[in-house]
Amino acid sequence: MSWNEITVLVEQAKTGDRAAYGELVTRFQGSVYAMALARVRNPLEAQELAQDVFVHGMRKLPQLRDPRCFAGWLRRITARMAINRLTRRGPLFGAETELLDAVPARARAAEDEYAVGEAVGQLKVGLARLKPLDRATLxxxxxxxxxxxxxxxxxxxxxxxxxxxxxxxxxxxxEVLEGIDPTLAEQFAAEGELAGV
Structure with a gap:
């Protein structure tokens, strides 16, 4: 399909021709899905995002001034909606079940349970020593x-x-944790860097 044909389809879709928009979806679904997958890194979520992009695109298509810009316009919608989805999703605290199945099960020893309990206790003490706004944000x-x-x-x-x-x-x-337990302070700092904010 040539770019001239795409331009004609965009013009027809702008007037409400659903078959023309369906052709555009067929033409661009692979590239939108690939871009969504590159951003959200989850095949099911990328598929859902791609569908959302095309639904949003159908509603906003009359606002597109130049039909020749359709591909770039669709890319911008995909990028923006992917960012919105990732921002709404928040931090991930899980893993794919296939990854978890591959990890051998291991029970914590009593010493490890104690150490985790101590760290949690120290973290609670540290949080209690912060200003209310800092504590509430964390x-x-x-x-x-x-x-x-x-x-x-x-x-x-x-x-x-x-x-x-x-x-x-x-x-x-x-700073507060360094006064309590320097090792815990370093672990918390590393966790913060992994969160990326």
Whole structure:
């Protein structure tokens, strides 16, 4: 299919021709799915995202001024919706079942259980010593698993402010934990770097 044919299909779809839009979906579904998969890294979620992109595209198609820009316009929609989905999803605390099945089961020894209990206790003490806003921000993200957008809505601040508060609160908690247990402080700092905020 040539770009001229695509332009004609876009013009027809803009007037409400569903068959023309169906042809566009058929033509672009592979590339939209590939881009979605590259961003969300989950085949089922990428498939769902691709469907959402085409539904959104169908509703917004009359706003597209230049039909020749359809491919780029669709790419921008895919990128934006992928970012929105990842931001809403929040931190991931799980793994694919296939990965978990491949990991050999191992019971914790009594010493390990004790060490984990001690670390949790020290972390609670550290959190209690923080200012209320720092504590609430860390608990929302790490304990309640809220996404950055959810926290921003909850605290009625921009997402960038939430990122800054998480960064500052983690640094303050690290200082508090260093006074309690330097090893725990290093572990917490490493966890924060892995979270990427």
């Amino acid at each position: 608990e929302a993200f790490y304990i309640r698993g809220r996404s950055l957008k959810q926290i921003a809505r909850e605290f009625e601040v921009p997402t960038g402010t939430v990122k800054r508060r998480l960064h500052v609160a983690r640094a303050r908690l690290k």
